[in-house]
Amino acid sequence: MHRMIKVVVACDSFKGSLTAAEATASAAVGVKDALGCNADIVDIPVADGGEGTATIITAALGGKSVHCRSHDAIGRSVECCYGIVDAGGMSPLGVIELAEASGLTRLTESGCDSLRASTRGTGELIADAYFRGCRRFVIGLGGSATTDGGTGLLRALGVRFLDSRGIEIGEGGGELPRLASIDMSHARKDILECRFTILCDVTNPLTGVSGAAAVFAPQKGASAGDVEILERGLARYAAVIRDTFGIDVAQMAGAGAAGGTAAAFMAFFNSEISRGIAATLDLCGFEKKVCDADLVITGEGKIDLQTLGGKAPMGVLEVACRHKVPVVVLAGSVSDSLRLCEAGFAGVYPINPPGMPLEEAMRTDVAGRNLRDTASRVVRSRFAHVIGQG
Numbered sequence: 001m002h003r004m005i006k007v008v009v010a011c012d013s014f015k016g017s018l019t020a021a022e023a024t025a026s027a028a029v030g031v032k033d034a035l036g037c038n039a040d041i042v043d044i045p046v047a048d049g050g051e052g053t054a055t056i057i058t059a060a061l062g063g064k065s066v067h068c069r070s071h072d073a074i075g076r077s078v079e080c081c082y083g084i085v086d087a088g089g090m091s092p093l094g095v096i097e098l099a100e101a102s103g104l105t106r107l108t109e110s111g112c113d114s115l116r117a118s119t120r121g122t123g124e125l126i127a128d129a130y131f132r133g134c135r136r137f138v139i140g141l142g143g144s145a146t147t148d149g150g151t152g153l154l155r156a157l158g159v160r161f162l163d164s165r166g167i168e169i170g171e172g173g174g175e176l177p178r179l180a181s182i183d184m185s186h187a188r189k190d191i192l193e194c195r196f197t198i199l200c201d202v203t204n205p206l207t208g209v210s211g212a213a214a215v216f217a218p219q220k221g222a223s224a225g226d227v228e229i230l231e232r233g234l235a236r237y238a239a240v241i242r243d244t245f246g247i248d249v250a251q252m253a254g255a256g257a258a259g260g261t262a263a264a265f266m267a268f269f270n271s272e273i274s275r276g277i278a279a280t281l282d283l284c285g286f287e288k289k290v291c292d293a294d295l296v297i298t299g300e301g302k303i304d305l306q307t308l309g310g311k312a313p314m315g316v317l318e319v320a321c322r323h324k325v326p327v328v329v330l331a332g333s334v335s336d337s338l339r340l341c342e343a344g345f346a347g348v349y350p351i352n353p354p355g356m357p358l359e360e361a362m363r364t365d366v367a368g369r370n371l372r373d374t375a376s377r378v379v380r381s382r383f384a385h386v387i388g389q390g
Helices: 020-038 055-062 098-102 122-132 153-157 173-178 213-221 224-245 256-269 276-283 284-292 305-309 314-320 339-343 363-383 384-389
Strands: 004-009 039-044 064-071 077-087 092-099 136-140 160-163 182-183 197-201 270-277 297-304 329-333 347-350
Touching: 004 182, 004 284, 004 363, 020 055, 020 297, 020 363, 055 064, 055 077, 055 092, 055 197, 055 270, 055 276, 064 122, 064 197, 077 098, 077 122, 092 098, 092 122, 098 122, 098 136, 098 256, 122 136, 122 153, 136 276, 153 160, 153 173, 153 256, 153 314, 160 224, 182 224, 197 256, 197 276, 213 224, 224 256, 256 270, 270 276, 276 284, 284 297, 284 314, 305 314, 305 339, 305 384, 314 339, 329 363, 339 347, 347 363
Parallel strands: 004 039, 004 297, 092 136, 136 197, 197 270, 297 329, 329 347
Antiparallel strands: 064 077, 077 092, 160 182
């Protein structure tokens, strides 16, 4: 009798090449190629709060995708998608990614405007989901194009940001140095008081040398001068929040996520901040599926020391380790493999053949084939004794 080998495949996206679902499916084919009839494969695409999170959680919970019009970070009308999950006896759950409306992927490099970029579109998605009956929300904060402290999102829900003359300031973080007061008289408190779970894998504060402007704004096209303006704006924003609500968000861990949007959720919403990958794995029932596995295969486009800071593969490893299940990680780019193995991974494997040009390796068909072939080789090596008995 063949011994069935249970392999859980749980990959994040390989950005620019494969979605989490495509990467997981490719690796699963490689496992099947290696084990044949000995394979018991469970595939669970994963995400850490960034792009793809809403799709993964919505699918895992049996929800549906909803489309609506919104605005991108520079104010253009765009069609967006988010998830709604019906739960018997409870209000529906809205599953929204900030990146869907307010993300960098919506913009070309020339289209980035670090001082003007706004999260208004994400607020419009929240309002649309509320209109459709959602009173509970999961919000993924990865991939933003903004450094506005979430003020655009709040504007969409009726909050007004005023200068010293009582006139509303413009959109974007570049206007925040002029902020003097916050007007809540027309705020949608019915929405703000809903239950929000915020998925975030960033611990940076709102302001300072490790804050939203200094660390993340340059990645969104901000010049050194822009960073200085954005830093002054976020500091002013934090001061007005402190004076108005008695909440000091400036140095709260994670407040700098998504250009300070996490600070808005901390100060204005009925919210809790959760580590993105941990919450996603929990919502997908990952622990129950992995507890009796023989091997877990995870992966994403780039693996390095930042992975240990809470990226998807690290979250997968932490759960698997509780059940003494070995985890191997596959990636397009690998560095610090020794440190990663010291952290607990049973193996770290690059999927690209030596000498393959990056442009070719990034093609979806090539990346899928390389991932499949690498998964197959790894599994054949680890279970050669079982395969030989077959």
